[in-house]
Amino acid sequence: MLGLETDSINGWIYRSDFDATDRVAIHTQLHGYFKYLRDLGVVQVNVIHLSDNAFGGMALYDLHFMLNTWTRTGQFPGTESVPPTADPTMTDDDINCRVTVKSALWTKIEALATSIGWQPLAAAVATAIPPAGDRNLRGLTTAGEEAVLEAMRLGMVIDLDHMSEKSAVKAHEIGCPPTTAPGGWHRGRSRRRRRRRHRPCRRSRRRR
Numbered sequence: 001m002l003g004l005e006t007d008s009i010n011g012w013i014y015r016s017d018f019d020a021t022d023r024v025a026i027h028t029q030l031h032g033y034f035k036y037l038r039d040l041g042v043v044q045v046n047v048i049h050l051s052d053n054a055f056g057g058m059a060l061y062d063l064h065f066m067l068n069t070w071t072r073t074g075q076f077p078g079t080e081s082v083p084p085t086a087d088p089t090m091t092d093d094d095i096n097c098r099v100t101v102k103s104a105l106w107t108k109i110e111a112l113a114t115s116i117g118w119q120p121l122a123a124a125v126a127t128a129i130p131p132a133g134d135r136n137l138r139g140l141t142t143a144g145e146e147a148v149l150e151a152m153r154l155g156m157v158i159d160l161d162h163m164s165e166k167s168a169v170k171a172h173e174i175g176c177p178p179t180t181a182p183g184g185w186h187r188g189r190s191r192r193r194r195r196r197r198h199r200p201c202r203r204s205r206r207r208r
Contacts, residue, residue, distance in 0.1 A: 001043055001044065002040065002041045002042045002043060002044070003042065003043070003044035003045070003046075003157075003159070004037060004042050004044070004045050004046065005046045005049060005159070006046065006049055007049045007050055007051040007053060007068070007072065008049075008051070008053045008054070008072070009033070009045065009047065009053075009055075009147075010033050012053060012054040012055065012143070013051075013053050013054055013072055013073055014053075014054055014073060015054060015141060017054040017143070018054060018141070018142070018143040020141065020142040020143070023142060023146060026142060026143050026146045027146055027150065030143070030146055030147055030150045031150060034147070034150045034151060034154055034156075035154065037156075038154045038155070038156065042156070043155070043156055043157060044156060044157040044158075044159060045151055045156050045157075045158060045159065046159045046161070046162060047144060047147050047148060047151070047158065047159075047163070047171075048144070048162055048163045048164075048167055049162045050065045050068055050162060051065065051068045051069045051072050051073070052069045052073055052075070052077055052136070052138060053072075053073070054141065054143050054144075055140065055141055055143055055144030055147050056138055056139055056140040056141050056144040056163065056164065056166075056167040056170075057077065057136035057137065057138025057139060057163075057164035057166065057167050058077070058136060058162055058163065058164055058167075059136070059161075059162050059163060059164050059165070059168075060077065060079065060134060060135060060136050060164070071116075077136050077137070077138070078136070078137035078138065079134040079135065079136060079137060080134065080135060080137050081134060081135075082134065082135050082165075135164060135165050135166070136164035136165070136166065136167075137166075138164060138166065138167070139164065139166030139167045139169070139170050140163075140166075140167045140170040140171060144167065144170075145170065145174055148171050148174055148175050149174065149175075152175055158171065158175065160172075
């Protein structure tokens with residue numbers, strides 16, 4: 001079984017890589033490459049990995065990966081506070097990193113970041129950390145939605161492990177099994193996620 005785990009499939013990094021107003025054109029761009037992967041024997045794909053890309057936002061595990069997004073795209077991921085919840089298991093959901101310069105990994109990458117002139121979140125030191133952390137503002141882009149549908153049409157397994165919360169929710173809404181999160185065991189701790197039901201599959205009906 002072959003899988004593809006990369007921060008940007010076929011180098012599709014920027015939102016401008018696709019015209020968000022033209023789904024047909026996006027499908028045309030994606031189809032040939034996804035079919036090429038499938039013909040090679042690739043049956044599992046990460047549409048999003050450790051960086052925001054043309055398909056959507058990544059999970060905020062730590063500042064290390066936020067720096068990766070900044071290095072690759074020239075933009076720092078936008079964040080928002082995770083809404084309060086009465087469910088205590090949600091306060092330790094690692095896909096919503098507590099974004100702060102006091103991050104454990106930040107001490108390991110500070111010298112590198114400083115050397116390239118990157119000074120992230122200067123105000124974060126004095127800003128209270130939300131109880132449930134911060135989450136990526138970005139979900140799936142139009143191209144991301146089409147990528148999920150195209151992978152489904154070709155019978156590929158879609159790995160949601162590194163998607164932002166909003167990206168993963170959207171993927172569940174438009175997709176159906178098989179999806180997987182092999183490294184995301186921590187996501188199973190959320191009762192809210194376990195109760196979520198899949199909507200009926202909405203498969204792509206486009207012809208080749």
